[in-house]
Amino acid sequence: xxxxxxAAVSAALRRTPGWERGGxxxxxxxxxxxxREALAFVNRVGGLAEAAGHHPDIDICYNTxxxxxxTHDAGGLTTKDFELARAIGD
Amino acid sequence: xxxxxxAAVSAALRRTPGWERGGxxxxxxxxxxxxREALAFVNRVGGLAEAAGHHPDIDICYNTxxxxxxTHDAGGLTTKDFELARAIGD
Numbered sequence: 001x002x003x004x005x006x007a008a009v010s011a012a013l014r015r016t017p018g019w020e021r022g023g024x025x026x027x028x029x030x031x032x033x034x035x036r037e038a039l040a041f042v043n044r045v046g047g048l049a050e051a052a053g054h055h056p057d058i059d060i061c062y063n064t065x066x067x068x069x070x071t072h073d074a075g076g077l078t079t080k081d082f083e084l085a086r087a088i089g090d
Numbered sequence: 091x092x093x094x095x096x097a098a099v100s101a102a103l104r105r106t107p108g109w110e111r112g113g114x115x116x117x118x119x120x121x122x123x124x125x126r127e128a129l130a131f132v133n134r135v136g137g138l139a140e141a142a143g144h145h146p147d148i149d150i151c152y153n154t155x156x157x158x159x160x161t162h163d164a165g166g167l168t169t170k171d172f173e174l175a176r177a178i179g180d
Contacts, residue, residue, distance in 0.1 A: 036140065046126075057151050059149050060132075
């Protein structure tokens with residue numbers, strides 16, 4: 001799994017609506033009605049992450065969850081990050 | 091629920107081993123064997139938080155979970171933070 005170059009990252013971003021690039025990471029913030037719904041979402045993301053063998057950093061602040069994806073082994077963004085971002089969706 | 095003064099915070103910290111003060115927050119980092127165990131811990135913390143009506147910020151980085159407690163309404167640490175910290179324990 002090799003790091004995507006600039007052109008490939010830009011193309012992949014266009015096919016991954018809702019996600020933003022921040023440094024070498026793909027980031028998205030989700031807001032829910034309350035903590036319970038936020039935690040249910042985190043568990044859904046956890047299932048997808050385990051299935052993919054790839055894990056976002058997850059930050060929970062009451063009803064707000066921020067996910068950050070990168071591929072540490074590759075030193076940046078790979079197709080693995082974009083695939084998991086699309087699987088997580090809305 | 092009013093903010094604890096310096097002396098009360100110091101006394102409460104001594105009765106809350108494993109937790110550190112950082113600014114107006116009480117913080118602790120937990121490490122687990124893998125993501126699955128980290129997520130199970132987060133769900134346990136979530137149950138305690140819902141029961142207490144008080145929610146830590148939760149940061150999950152694969153097998154590492156960092157919790158940060160503060161009482162926003164009081165502008166700092168209150169007994170609510172220390173009680174939840176002790177309930178979470180090890």
